Amino acid sequence: MDKKSSPDKIIILDTTMRDGELTPGVKMTLQDKLQLAQLLEAMQVDVIEVGYPGVFPKDFEEIIAISKVIKKSIICGLAGSKSEEILCLAQSLKPAARARINLYTPVNLQQNSEIDQQQLLEVIGESISLARNYCPDVEWSAFAAPRSQPDFLCKAVEVAINSGATTISIPDTFGSLVPRSRGAEEQRCGGAEVRRSGGAEERRSRGAEVQRSRGAEEEEYNFL
Template sequence: MSNISQGEKVKIFDTTLRDGELALKHKLTAKQKVNLAIILDKMGVDVIEIGYPGVYSKDADEILLVSQKVKNATICGLSSSKPEEIVAVAKALRQAMKGRINIFTPVRLTANTMASQVIDLIRDSVSLARNYCSDVQWSAFDATRSDSDFLCKAVETAINSGARTISIPDSLGVASPTQFFQLVKTIIERVPNVDSASISIHCHNDNGFAVDNSVIAVEAGAKQIECSINGLGVRAGNADLAKIVQAIASSTNYYTEVDQSWLRQASELVNQFMVVEK
């Protein structure tokens, strides 16, 4: 592990093997996922998101395989708010020493969406996940384009229902650093039960701000950053894990437990994934 300076720990949530995989023309093999997961675990990444087993059945088998090899990091699987997807993640995580269900719910209200229905959906899905797993993360999909009052209510509901990590994504990479800082700060200041959960952020790089938004969100109070090796991800990609870790390492107020000596090996392995694509 890296030397730890004084300050607050920022957890690193790696989504290379879930969100990053979406950028590839061909799905990764189980061997590729296991090999990168082992490196991420040795690196000191806190959470490794493996896949979306409720949609891609092969991801369930890969979560099981990775769970047999990873001993330190929390293994995470993604789910929508659909009960059958939540159950699929729970089953896939059954051999993980530490497992997490990551549920996402769209929070941008439209003419065809009633606020009460979304709140009920959040309450029911998070409560169901807690029946299977004590570590539940809820993600407010498209948070940066949602109504702030409704977003705060949704976050409050998720925490009351048992979520212990709340992810605020810039799903389409539309927010500036100033806007994203204010959004995270607003949630922390206005959600009455926010101290019962940790705030995570997940930034896409469509406007080139994924790393800047992630780092500034920590200043606003976020405790976890979701990122990927080489910034691999859909469209313009995710926040680059190495850049995140290096930026935090330069601060005296925060630290991660990522051992930077593993960054090159992880980057080279992900580059090999890309070579296969060509």
């Protein structure tokens, strides 16, 4: 957080270039993204999330190119808990004047039957510690948070903070919560949409794409 920032400052993160490009039919060239990044910086958007280089190789060069142009906004990229993804992202962010690593970890243990709670907490802590070696600004996102056991989710958030995460995100990845249940989920872990980054409050809404196929609803995996 900027030293001059107020504790009540709302930090705006734009993920059009990463999450937005996952929308069917949306395709942006590097030139498109450079123009968009410059527009977002002119609008004083605080954080620009560009891509996921550990999974999409083209994002690596795009993050480098945009990092060389943008000087005021924070350039952010996404990575999972694997060390190779974190190192790839850290390398791409080297030219950035201000950088952020956004890590995500699936916290739904029902989908992680091969790993127990303690092992998953260790994965969260180790991945954040590794990222902090390369970037002081590290966000941790609890992928599919509403599908996690509430007590475990709170433990995961605590581990993330103690490991050095400067921003905590508890996204409703698949859009499965209604406002009332969303509010209860936020209260359990001290606020989900309100994320504290060095004392500043940060809000970000994430959409979920739902497709209808053969009369049934299919949730489309869009990372966060």
